[in-house]
Amino acid sequence: MNQLSQTFKSLSDPNRLRILKLLESRPLCVCEITEVLQLATSTVSKHLTILRGAGFITDRKQGKWVYYQLSSKGNLYTPALQSLLRDWLTADRQVQADMDSLSNIQTKNLCN
Amino acid sequence: MNQLSQTFKSLSDPNRLRILKLLESRPLCVCEITEVLQLATSTVSKHLTILRGAGFITDRKQGKWVYYQLSSKGNLYTPALQSLLRDWLTADRQVQADMDSLSNIQTKNLCN
């Protein structure tokens, strides 16, 4: 019960949904996500911790950077929810703007 | 985006999940739900307002009482989530205790 409500709570913030949609395209390091969301690094880090705690994402250190990616495991509830999220928000203006922003960032060679 | 995060937020409280699971058995009036959850009436009313706002339930006045029931419509996201919720928490101790409590209340002839 508490695990389920916590899982839903982790999805109840727009910025965390933006992060999950961003990660659908590929694993991203914190600075890339920060650049797209235009939030303080510490804020993004907190959101990532929450999503990781719920089992939606995992992290992996690579050099100086920490890459986050969607997790295929998670808890009892996350697989079904991830499946729904993949289909949802595909036409969302914010999500599309974030994808555009992500493409531009790649060319800018951020954080390296 | 905001609609989706709001929808998840409405499911992020354990007491609201308890209410949704209770309503799977049958439509219930506020006083029945209040008796099972053991919360103040005003608190339960607030939770019901939030669930109705998200589209998970509808209300229907019948005599002095207001009956709430699961909604088949809701928003773009609620049908899939309701389907998941039906399968989830079926073995949850709290949910099972609530169901027992609900059965006992029936015989007690509460609120009338």
Add this chain to the structure above:
DNA sequence: TCTACATTTCGTCAAATAACGAAATGAGAG
């Protein structure tokens, strides 16, 4: 070792949340 830099943790603040009791609302019964 020392420096640079990506990320996390800490401390703080404003806003949102969940709870309660009291007061307001509204419908049925007398």
Add this chain to the structure above:
DNA sequence: CTCTCATTTCGTTATTTGACGAAATGTAGA
């Protein structure tokens, strides 16, 4: 119409949340 009673709304309080900047952590490279 008035009284009763189920429910909602209002006002308050304690806790949680999401944001930020500053400080701490940790790794890569000089």
